[in-house]
Amino acid sequence: MRLLIALTLLALPARAELPPPVTDEMYLPIxxxxxxxxxxxxxxxxxxxxxxxxxxxxxxxxxxxxDGLSLGLGEGGIGVGPERRADPANLPEQRIPRNAxxxxxxxxxxxxxxxxxxxxxxxxxxxxxxxxxxxxxxxxxxxxxxxxxxxxxxxxxxxxxxxxxxxxxxxxxxxxxxxxxxxxxxxxxxxxxxxxxxxxxxxxxxxxxxxxxxxxxxxxxxxxxxxxxxxWRSDGSPFDAHLRGEAPLDGPAAEGMALFYGPAGCASCHSGPFLTDHAFHATGEPQLGPGKAERFESHHRDVGRMRVTGRDEDAYRFRTPSLRNVAVTAPYGHAGAFAMLEGFLHHHLDPSLPYDPEAVLPPLPGATDYLPLEDLRELEAMLAAAEQPAARLSEREIEALLAFLEALTDPAATDASGIPDTVPSGLPVDR
Incomplete structure (x- = not known):
């Protein structure tokens, strides 16, 4: 397998499919x-x-x-990250409908x-x-x-x-x-x-x-x-070092890069220096939570881009996320249905696979988090809208892709040293 991956990498045009390295000119002045x-x-x-x-x-x-949650708790929540919980004295009316x-x-x-x-x-x-x-x-x-x-x-x-x-x-x-x-x-x-x-x-x-x-x-x-x-400018990952010719990727990360920019086809949407085409695609991700609905609506759907454009062809399309620092931004998907990157990757390759719930959802009385999964008509519509054909990769190839995705992590991605000790209002700061 290592020889096959190496040959795949050699078959790619030299850096032709890789994005250019990130430069200062790509950013607005500060x-x-x-x-x-x-x-x-x-x-x-x-x-x-x-x-x-x-x-x-x-x-x-x-x-x-x-926030480390599949669907966040805003008003009525206490604490930060996966430990955030509903305040029993002021319960949230519902979860925030989409992943932060x-x-x-x-x-x-x-x-x-x-x-x-x-x-x-x-x-x-x-x-x-x-x-x-x-x-x-x-x-x-x-x-x-x-x-x-x-x-x-x-x-x-x-x-x-x-x-x-x-x-x-x-x-x-x-x-x-x-x-x-x-x-x-x-x-x-x-x-x-x-x-x-x-x-x-x-x-x-x-x-x-x-x-x-x-x-x-x-x-x-x-x-x-x-x-x-x-x-949160972030361009200090091992992948950036590779693009700049400072320290080439090797081992599983290099094998994963060959797949990503080659037969796995990931770069068809996750393109450019920030690994996103900024476009909208239907990928059949599971829908959880309250859905994107007005208070007077009773459904739990989230039709994504269609809610903005009103066009039927935009149903279930969501913006391609940048993959930079993706390994530290769990959970994954517009509704945060996957706590682990590996689980998301498996389902992304084949949306028809059964979904084994692994969301990170603090208890919320009255919440019907998994009700959308019981709507068979909606599930069929989501799968029918999915654009990409199902792909099959070996476990070794999955591991290589995960290694490459890890190589997109900037060491400073989770640095919390910039949080101020105090703010002018005197109110508590979430540290």
Whole structure:
């Protein structure tokens, strides 16, 4: 087998199918002062309705900038990572419907589509240069897609806003008041502006605030986006060393790379320097949890990209994730159905295989997490939509692919040293 894999590697054109090494030019420029401000805001629970959840709660470096859960617990949850649990005194209404995505390399210029369904994307034909579920006048002022994506968690009752009637932000969201005086974004911005250290930092960072403009939610978002872009640039893996000619991969990792860029066909979707084509594909991943449904809807489906475009052909398609640091970002899949990368890989190669539940789901009274698996009509539709033909690989080949995926891990991927000890609000920091 080793000889066969070696011959496969030799048969590949020299570096022809490998991406170019990552360079500084692939990233947007960073303002260090803006990033420092964004760091505090990212970790400050002041942005949540009940002042108990920060961005870092569900995007924590100790868990690969995710939360280590299949489907997270936002409002009504206590703790971080796989130990997060439901607060018996304030139970979550439901789990967050999709797995928390990792934040690596989102400052790279090519990341112009975000979220599993791509509901935030760059669009130069629109006045705002963004396409989102919001109207153009609502997204004016966001610097780009990375900044604009922050508008959604703070408005979600299950993620950060809080449930109906719990606080001023959740009441505004419930009433449909998002922008303008007294809207949800305005209430959050006023909270921040009322803290002297934040007021000083915003004046020092943004000339328009120094000139007298009030701090806006878009200013907060832009600062957070700059921090994320700066903090989680990740191009120090063994694979990067291979691409730069510094330390070539060998052994099982090299065998896995030959498969990945050769007969296994992984690179047809996981292409380019960040191992994603940024497109949408139906792969037949199991659906768990509440599904992507409005409160008035009773189903547990998640039709992915179709929910954004309304096109039947987009049913069950989800954005191709970047595979950088994939080995430390478990669980896997849009609903986090797989706790282990090996289990996901087996199912990804053949979605028709029976699913043996291995999700990481803290107990939640009343949750019907596996109910979607009982809907035979829905399961058939998901499998029928799957684009890739079933593939068969030996256990040795699976092990080689896993070794290559491990080689995509930057040693700094789970470094939590950047978490501040305190934040200007004085609220607790999730460390």
């Amino acid at each position: 303002d260090p002062q803006e990033a420092a401000l964004g760091r505090l805001l990212f970790w400050d629970p002041i942005l949540s309705g009940n002042r108990n959840i920060s961005c870092g709660t569900c995007h924590h470096p100790r868990f690969g900038t995710s 995505a990792a934040l690596f390399n989102l400052g790279a210029r090519e990341f112009q589509v975000l979220f599993h369904d791509g509901r935030v994307e760059s669009d130069s034909s629109r006045p705002s240069s963004l396409r989102t579920p919001m109207e153009d006048e609502m997204v004016a002022g966001f610097d780009g897609v990375l900044s604009a994506q922050t508008m959604f968690p703070v408005l979600s009752p299950d993620e950060m806003a809080g449930h109906y009637g719990e606080n001023d932000v959740s009441i505004a969201v419930r009433s449909g008041r998002i922008t303008g005086d007294g809207g949800a974004w305005d209430l959050i911005a006023r909270r921040v502006a009322a803290i002297p250290e934040y007021a000083d930092r915003f004046r020092e960072t943004y000339p328009h605030v120094a000139a007298g403009s009030p701090i806006a939610f878009t200013d907060i978002s832009n600062a957070i986006a700059t921090f994320v872009a700066d903090e």
